[in-house]
Amino acid sequence: MTAMVPVTNEHKPHGDWHRTPLRVPLYEVDLGQAVYHGNYFHLLELGREAFLRDLGYPYRHFMAQQLHLTIVEASCSYRRPLLYDDLIEVHTHIDGWRSRSLTFSQAITRNEGTGGRVLCTEATLKMVCVRFTGQPTLLPSEFVDILRDSSGVPQR
Amino acid sequence: MTAMVPVTNEHKPHGDWHRTPLRVPLYEVDLGQAVYHGNYFHLLELGREAFLRDLGYPYRHFMAQQLHLTIVEASCSYRRPLLYDDLIEVHTHIDGWRSRSLTFSQAITRNEGTGGRVLCTEATLKMVCVRFTGQPTLLPSEFVDILRDSSGVPQR
């Protein structure tokens, strides 16, 4: 899932980002024939879930400690629409982290018939670690240890 | 729907933004007990729909001309979570427009029991007018005329 990814004619995402292959479901598509803009966050979430699982710290581990990563800021650039049944890849990367927060950069590319890959979506999500009560708290230390060991994820 | 809105202790949104009162539905709330981050776009859309209807150019008019306003960039700041059954108001404003695009600023406030209103969500959505085929095109001239006549909506 983390092999090199030469993206066609695009600088980002870098080849060392995590990749999750998906197919666009019918129920994410709206009357404009492309994925509804709020539903891209479903696809991005599937990418982050797979990323955390492959990192060795699935989201389930947060929840077992009565913690959530709650999203406080999101931005998304819809460069090219995703259509029903498109074969896509969600690219996921942690930009940086602090004691209570972290920021993901993500991108979605579409596989073209020619074997190339076209950048369709770019997103940034900043999230804060909170208890189930909503109170902000420290990221779990075991998770932080994993982040420290992951090359290319800067503490900020 | 367009009456003055003094927002408690907040500079934005301004009092002359359009307001749509809503109640947060159960099905928008996820396992973290707040509205799922992608579902805020449903609430924001309901606000824009009401705004366009009250402006005299409902979205149905775009579609009748085989046009869509497709979202090319969105950003959202989730300052305070929206909870099930919260009484909220979606505030909507057009920041500016060009021949083929326009940008909305929106905010969601929650009504507090004291009669005050707390700013929970801020969002910006940039959209482009496209034909059903996906090709960018001019905003309908009748819609542009309405924008020109609306004080406070600058052409940029």
Added chain:
Amino acid sequence: MTAMVPVTNEHKPHGDWHRTPLRVPLYEVDLGQAVYHGNYFHLLELGREAFLRDLGYPYRHFMAQQLHLTIVEASCSYRRPLLYDDLIEVHTHIDGWRSRSLTFSQAITRNEGTGGRVLCTEATLKMVCVRFTGQPTLLPSEFVDILRDSSGVPQR
């Protein structure tokens, strides 16, 4: 909200069902240009929420007691598609109840330009009262008292 409702050329729903007027949002519509079949449950839920509120026992009261009404069986007949921006009414009725369960019958009609109303959707939902832990439990006694006082809601 509970006035008599003569439905055009249809036997059901009866005129004494609760009615909630709604407009079909864009985000509920899929690429087939009608509401996605799973999303009719959003519209039906908005009807039941308004019904319970008008009955004097909003769903929030269940939750305040750490209770949910969890759906155990649902069926829906999609007789005519609901389209974007349709003006509709959700009709809601409790068919019957037992100590731990109750069954709703619901229907959705579309307002026609002629002033008539066409039956588009019929649904039945059976739900069981459960604690937040998932364990089935008795319906709250205050809610049962309201049901007993409501003419036409049989205990079964």
Added chain:
Amino acid sequence: MTAMVPVTNEHKPHGDWHRTPLRVPLYEVDLGQAVYHGNYFHLLELGREAFLRDLGYPYRHFMAQQLHLTIVEASCSYRRPLLYDDLIEVHTHIDGWRSRSLTFSQAITRNEGTGGRVLCTEATLKMVCVRFTGQPTLLPSEFVDILRDSSGVPQR
């Protein structure tokens, strides 16, 4: 995908139904901590999509002919709740078909740690073949040929 499936202590679904393994996404779960009742239709749809693809007639083929399979009746029995991150399998079977319609039976089982499988959800969906205009029409003949060749799918 179509290997024999002994389901723990359950008569249905039969072992020759098509199976699609999935993991329950976070965004399908509501404030009750289980999948929202309307969102089970997303999971069921993913199963039917995979079924049609493996049958050699993906849904894309219908759409290429300006056809949809529109759902006219659905029923779902929610026997046990599906929770976030559950490993599940969607079992799909065509009960029967006529010239313009077909009926799917589906089930969702959850994988238990012991290697067993527990039946959680049962659903039946009746659908009609329609043109993009909404007009009912014959199922595509190539699709009917495939159904005829599939043992165990009766014409009714």
